Structure formats: structure tokens, C-alpha cells
Amino acid sequence: MAMLADVKKRTVRINGCVASAQAAKYADVDVIAAYPIRPYTATMMALAQMVANGELDAEYIVADSEHSQLSIAHGAASSGARVFTGSSGVGVQFAYELYSPISGSRMPVQMMIADRTLDPPGDFGSEHTDALSTRDMGWIMGWSCDAQEAFDNHLIAYRIGEDPRVLLPQMVCQDGFFVSHITGDVELPDTGQVKEFLPPYKHPYPLDPRHPVSHGPQIMPEQGPPLQLERARAMEESMAVIEEVHDEFAKIFGRRYDPWVEEFMTDDADVVFFMQGAHAVTARFAIQHMRDRGLKVGLVRLRTIRPYPTDRVKDVLSKFKAVGVIETNMGIGGVSSGGVLYAEVVAALYESQKRPLVLSFMAGMGGEAIVLKEFYWMTEKMLDAQKRGKIEKRTHWVGFEE
Amino acid sequence: MSYTELTVWTRGIIMDKEGRDIVNSISASARIEGKYAQAMENYVDNPDRTNCPTRKYCRVSDEIIENELTYENEQPNIIVLVEGTMVKGWDYMRGMPPGGTLVINTHYTPEYMIRFVPGPERLAQLVCVDAAKLADHKWLYYRLGELGLDRLSTEGAAERNKSIAPDIAAPLIAAVVKTTGIVKMATIEPMIANKKAFEMALNELHIMSLNPVAV
Structure with a gap:
């Protein structure tokens, strides 16, 4: 291993979208399936430019829709290629049919998702609903909160997904605008470091006329359960690999x-925010200001939602008196009548001996920025619940209440 | 603490690069000077249509920028109109705190232009610079087709010209930096491609000083 001091480092100022393209370049992807949104x-x-300039040797295929885009990704991965694709918002939805076949055939396709609110109406702002609606399709999934983390998550996800013990596709998600279009300092690694971390991809059973294998054939109902069990086990067993890869x-x-959660100022916290993605950046500033006023508030940011770290979430959140889940997603008619993250949190806490109060905050909907004073408002709601020993109601729509 | 917001109003696609070059070069210079800075384009209103009014933003601060994730500049201290007729069209002065600067690319004088400015009482100075003449008076009229074909709606990704401020952005940057001191002249000057227009503009600014009042 190269000594860190010997490693030539280069810091550039790029946004999340370009950071993702850079990561694909460093991962030396073989096939890029693209469709604009x-x-x-x-x-x-950015990837098209890299290919055109000769910086990246990859097949760059522009599809005629997201459905074709993911079909191309599936086919290319089946032939043994390292594949990079991506989409946003309704584009993620249009490709929905392909998510289960790709994970079911255990193809470690990587998909970058820059979140965009689903229609109606047309809205570029970030809401996590696009990616989260596919959360149970057998893809490894997590959010970054800035451009550097986005870059790193792409490399980490390839390594996890391509591990022969895992072989699962990955959705590497970032908030539209808040990460995708905000520039940040990104330390680009030495290619030697990436080679050491991410060995060339080799699928154990690629489609190859010299060694015929069959992918995705029609099966009888009784053959279904073992296949589903295998896929579920692969996801479960990926947890150990994920920890190993982060080390x-x-x-x-x-x-x-x-790999699972980032804790910020939680040591002596009474109440914490639980959230994914870029709003954590503003949350950290808000928490520092509230700490100056003596309020014991902290942040737990979920980094990987699939596989979901149930025990870790239980252990971490059991320490607090109240938890405020910031959703940034739509779960209309669900458990909390708010977002889907609440259900994941509450289910993880069910087996805990010491359950905190849990509130769901519908904030950042439609991609609206969550500003400092909204974090102050939400903290007041959590502290109020702590004081009274019960919640006023499960779900608060931030900005619509006193 | 010193915190400055700069908002550039420009025309979609045909003058997109000009607006982008202004905010990018100023924020990059501020970073070189050790300040916190950020530059971005207006995200929320699909700004990639030919000729439609679009905005570019820059924030420069001595301290870490806590509102980094907000889409728009809510209190712009400096406003640049890359194309002169925009002076009549929109309330670009909205949110400006007293003591602001407005820079317009125009061959008219500030005395003539101020009548079109909404809320001019907030201004400390109105700066007019004939950027089109200084850069190349033919720049837009003769190259419109070329610019339209080159730029498309790719947010800068597909532009052939990679140099910073080869055209009218150079005099406008000179006007902003000289009249506001947002960054040092010596920091930004090496980045500018059209040095001739940049230098000429420094001596050809028409500045109207005003006494700003709170509104």
C-alpha cells in the first residue's frame, strides 16, 4: 500500500454531478447508459466530454428513454461490463420495470440518482421520493451530503456491489441542487489508490458464447422462493462487506x-434530528447555534438505507428522549401520513427497552431549502414533546403550522 | 463580518456564458484570497431558453457561508445587467439593502438609465459601461447564430470556448471589481481572457454616486 504522504493529491472545486462523473472515470467504467433529465x-x-476528449475509454450509449437506458445497463452488465448509469425524478420511475430484474440477476450496475421531485407539477427541486420508491427492489442505496462524499460513495458502492459475496446493484443518491449543483472542494485521488481499492470487475457468470450460461429464464413458481431468498440473503450479508469496504x-x-450513520453533537443530546442527504449541512449550522443557546440537540444522519441498519439505528436512537425524522419524501397515506422514513425509524425502535418519542417532519418538500429557523422550529417541537412526555401529533408539515 | 451577494441578470443561452463567467471568476478570486465564496446558476426556473432572463449568483464572505443551500440571493448587494434593456423588465432590485451597486451594460449614461431603475433610492452607485463596444462592437450581432448553435441548453458543458470572459464579461467584471472592491484587481486580472477590454473599461466607467436611504 502506498504511504499516504507519498500520494499526490489534487483538490478541485466541482459540483456533485461532476463529482459523480469523475468517480465513474476513476472507476474506469466500461459502459455508460445515458438519457437526459x-x-x-x-x-x-460531463461523462460525454470525458469520452470525447479521450480521458475515458468507455462505450457511451444514449438511450431513447430511461427504460431503454436501464435495459442497456442490464445487458451490458450481463456481458461482464462495469456499467454506470443515472437519472432523476420521473426518469427513475420510468425505468421501474428494470430494477427487480437487475438485482434479481445479481448484476452490480451502478446508478447515480440526483433527486428530483416527482410530477405533478414539473419541479426540479430535490425530494427523495424518486429513489426511495424503489427501496425494496434489492439495490444497495444511500445518500451523500456533499460533492466529496458523493465522489467517495460511488467508488465505495462499486467495491461493495461487485464483491462476489454481494453482487447487487447500487443506487448512489445525492440531492438535486443541494449536492448536484453546489460546488465543493473535492480531493481527487491518485489513480494508484483507486486501482488498489477497486480491482477490475469480473462477473463470475457473464454471457459469453464460448461458455454458454442462461440468465433470467422463465421459471416455475416453486423455483421462485429460493431465488428470492438468495437475493434477500445477499442484501443481508452485504452488511459485513459494507463495513469491511469502508475500513x-x-x-x-x-x-x-x-457506513451507517453520522452522529453530530449527539454525546449529551436529549433530542436529535434523523435524516438523509444534504439538508444535514444546514442542520449542523443550526445545531451549533442552538448549542450556543444551551439546547441539547444533535443530528443522526443515515448514510445507508438499504441494507437498513436496524440494530444500529435502534442502539443509536435509544439514547435520546425525542427523535425528529426529517422526511424529504412522500409516503401519502402511510403509517405517519407523512413520509416513509418514520416507519423505518419506529420499526427499528420497537424492540428497544428505551424508546424515544418520534416525530415526523415534512420539510424540504418539493426541493425547498430547509432554512435555519425551520430547524429551530422543529427543535422546539421536539423539546416540547420531551417536556410533556408525549407527542402532540405524529406528523408536522413544516411551514404550515404555528 | 463581511458578506456580499452578487446577482447577475443575463439572457438565456446567447449571453449565458457571459453571466456565468462573471460569478465564476469573482468567486474563484475570492477563494484565492482566502475568503469563503460560492457561485451558482439559478436552478429552479429552467434557465436554458434563448433570450429569457436568467440569473447567476455569487456569495463572498469572511466566514463560512451558512445559507449555501438556498437557491437565490435574497439580499443582493451588487447587481449586474449583462444586457441593457433588462433595466426595464424585472424587479431586479428586490431585496437590495441600502448602499448597493447596479452595473449595466449600456451605451447610455447613468443619468438617463436611472429613470428605469425600480427602487433607485437604495443605490450607492449606478455604473454604466459600454461593454459591447469595449469588447467588440460586433460581438453579438455578427455571432448570434454561432453563439446559439454553440451553446445550446447544456449549462455550459458543450461550449467550445473555454476561456474566461473573452467577450463582454471582461468590461463588466472590471466595472464590478473597480467600483465595489469585492475582490482585488490583481487577483482577478490574470484570469480574464480579453485583457484589452478589461483594461479599457477601468477608464471608461460612467459612475453616478447616490445617497442611499433605507426603504
Whole structure:
């Protein structure tokens, strides 16, 4: 392993979309399947430039829709290629048919998602509903909160997904605008580091006329259960691999991420926010200001939602008196009549001996920025619940209440 | 703490690069000077249509920028109109705190232009610069077709010209930097492609000083 001090580092100022394209370049992808939709478009444009300039040797295929795009990704992965694709909002939905076949045939396709609110009406702003609606399709899934983390997550996800013990596709998600179009300092690694971390991809059973195999044939109903069980086990067993890969990443690149949750100022916190994605950046500022006023508030940011770290979430959140789940997604008519994250949190806490009060906050909907004063407002609601020992109601729509 | 917001109003696609070059070069210079800075384009209203009014934003601060994730500049201290007729069209002065600067690309004088400015009492100065003449008076009229074909709606990704401020952005940057001191002249000057227009503009600014009042 190269000594960190010897590693030539280069820091560039790029946005999340370009960071994703850079990561695909460093991963030396073989096939790029593209179809434009804002905000993901910026990633596909950056990759097109790299291919045109000869910086990246890859097949660049522009599909006629997202459905074809993911079909191309599926086919290319089946032939043994390392595949990169991506989309946003309704584009993610249009390709829905392909998500189960890709994970079911255990193809480690990687998809970048820059979140965009689903229609109606047309809205570029980030809401996590596009990706989260596919959360149970057998894809490894997690959110980054800035461009550097987006870059790193792409490399980490390839390594996890392509591990022969896992072989699952990955959705590497980032908020539209808040990550995709906000520039940040990104440390680009040495290619040697990436080679060491991410070995060339080799699928155990690619489609190859010299070694005929069959992928995705019609099966009888009784053959279904073992296939589903295998896929479910692969997801479950990926948890150990995910931890291993994050350790390895820290060793080689010098940046250590907790694979499951980031805790910020939680040591003596009474109440915490639980959330995914870029609004954590503003949440950290808000928490620092509230700490200056003596309020014991902290942040737990979920980094990987599939596989869901049930026990870790239970252990971490059981320490607090109240948890405010910031949804940034739609779960209309669901458990909390708000977002889907609430159900994941509450279910994880069910087996805990010490359950905190849980509130669901519908904030950042339609891609609206969550501003400092809204974090203050939500904290007041949590502190109020803590004081009274019960919640006023499960779901608060931030900005619509006193 | 010093915190400055700069909003550039420009025309979609045909003058997109000009607006982008202004905010990118100023934020990059501020970063070189050790300040916190951010530049971005207006995200929410699909700004990639030919000739439609579009905005570019820049924020420069001595301290870390906590409102980094907000879409728009809510209190712009400096406003640039890349194309002169925009002076009549929109309330680009909205949110400007007293003491602001308005820079317009026009061959008219500030005395003539101020009548069209909504809420001019907030201005400390109105700066007019004939950027089209200084850069190349033919720049737009003769190259319109070429610009339209080159730029498309790719948010800058497909432009052939990679140099910073080869055209009318150069005099406009000179006007902003000289009249506001948002960054140092020596930091930004090396980045500018059209040095001739940049230097000429420094001596050809028409500045009207005003006494701003709170509104």
C-alpha cells in the first residue's frame, strides 16, 4: 500500500454531478447508459466530454428513454461490463420495470440518482421520493451530503456491489441542487489508490458464447422462493462487506465514514434530528447555534438505507428522549401520513427497552431549502414533546403550522 | 463580518456564458484570497431558453457561508445587467439593502438609465459601461447564430470556448471589481481572457454616486 504522504493529491472545486462523473472515470467504467433529465443531465454531459476528449475509454450509449437506458445497463452488465448509469425524478420511475430484474440477476450496475421531485407539477427541486420508491427492489442505496462524499460513495458502492459475496446493484443518491449543483472542494485521488481499492470487475457468470450460461429464464413458481431468498440473503450479508469496504477505504484514502450513520453533537443530546442527504449541512449550522443557546440537540444522519441498519439505528436512537425524522419524501397515506422514513425509524425502535418519542417532519418538500429557523422550529417541537412526555401529533408539515 | 451577494441578470443561452463567467471568476478570486465564496446558476426556473432572463449568483464572505443551500440571493448587494434593456423588465432590485451597486451594460449614461431603475433610492452607485463596444462592437450581432448553435441548453458543458470572459464579461467584471472592491484587481486580472477590454473599461466607467436611504 502506498504511504499516504507519498500520494499526490489534487483538490478541485466541482459540483456533485461532476463529482459523480469523475468517480465513474476513476472507476474506469466500461459502459455508460445515458438519457437526459435534469439535474442528472450534468453528469451525463460531463461523462460525454470525458469520452470525447479521450480521458475515458468507455462505450457511451444514449438511450431513447430511461427504460431503454436501464435495459442497456442490464445487458451490458450481463456481458461482464462495469456499467454506470443515472437519472432523476420521473426518469427513475420510468425505468421501474428494470430494477427487480437487475438485482434479481445479481448484476452490480451502478446508478447515480440526483433527486428530483416527482410530477405533478414539473419541479426540479430535490425530494427523495424518486429513489426511495424503489427501496425494496434489492439495490444497495444511500445518500451523500456533499460533492466529496458523493465522489467517495460511488467508488465505495462499486467495491461493495461487485464483491462476489454481494453482487447487487447500487443506487448512489445525492440531492438535486443541494449536492448536484453546489460546488465543493473535492480531493481527487491518485489513480494508484483507486486501482488498489477497486480491482477490475469480473462477473463470475457473464454471457459469453464460448461458455454458454442462461440468465433470467422463465421459471416455475416453486423455483421462485429460493431465488428470492438468495437475493434477500445477499442484501443481508452485504452488511459485513459494507463495513469491511469502508475500513479499507479509510486505509487507502484517509477519509473515514461510518457506513451507517453520522452522529453530530449527539454525546449529551436529549433530542436529535434523523435524516438523509444534504439538508444535514444546514442542520449542523443550526445545531451549533442552538448549542450556543444551551439546547441539547444533535443530528443522526443515515448514510445507508438499504441494507437498513436496524440494530444500529435502534442502539443509536435509544439514547435520546425525542427523535425528529426529517422526511424529504412522500409516503401519502402511510403509517405517519407523512413520509416513509418514520416507519423505518419506529420499526427499528420497537424492540428497544428505551424508546424515544418520534416525530415526523415534512420539510424540504418539493426541493425547498430547509432554512435555519425551520430547524429551530422543529427543535422546539421536539423539546416540547420531551417536556410533556408525549407527542402532540405524529406528523408536522413544516411551514404550515404555528 | 463581511458578506456580499452578487446577482447577475443575463439572457438565456446567447449571453449565458457571459453571466456565468462573471460569478465564476469573482468567486474563484475570492477563494484565492482566502475568503469563503460560492457561485451558482439559478436552478429552479429552467434557465436554458434563448433570450429569457436568467440569473447567476455569487456569495463572498469572511466566514463560512451558512445559507449555501438556498437557491437565490435574497439580499443582493451588487447587481449586474449583462444586457441593457433588462433595466426595464424585472424587479431586479428586490431585496437590495441600502448602499448597493447596479452595473449595466449600456451605451447610455447613468443619468438617463436611472429613470428605469425600480427602487433607485437604495443605490450607492449606478455604473454604466459600454461593454459591447469595449469588447467588440460586433460581438453579438455578427455571432448570434454561432453563439446559439454553440451553446445550446447544456449549462455550459458543450461550449467550445473555454476561456474566461473573452467577450463582454471582461468590461463588466472590471466595472464590478473597480467600483465595489469585492475582490482585488490583481487577483482577478490574470484570469480574464480579453485583457484589452478589461483594461479599457477601468477608464471608461460612467459612475453616478447616490445617497442611499433605507426603504
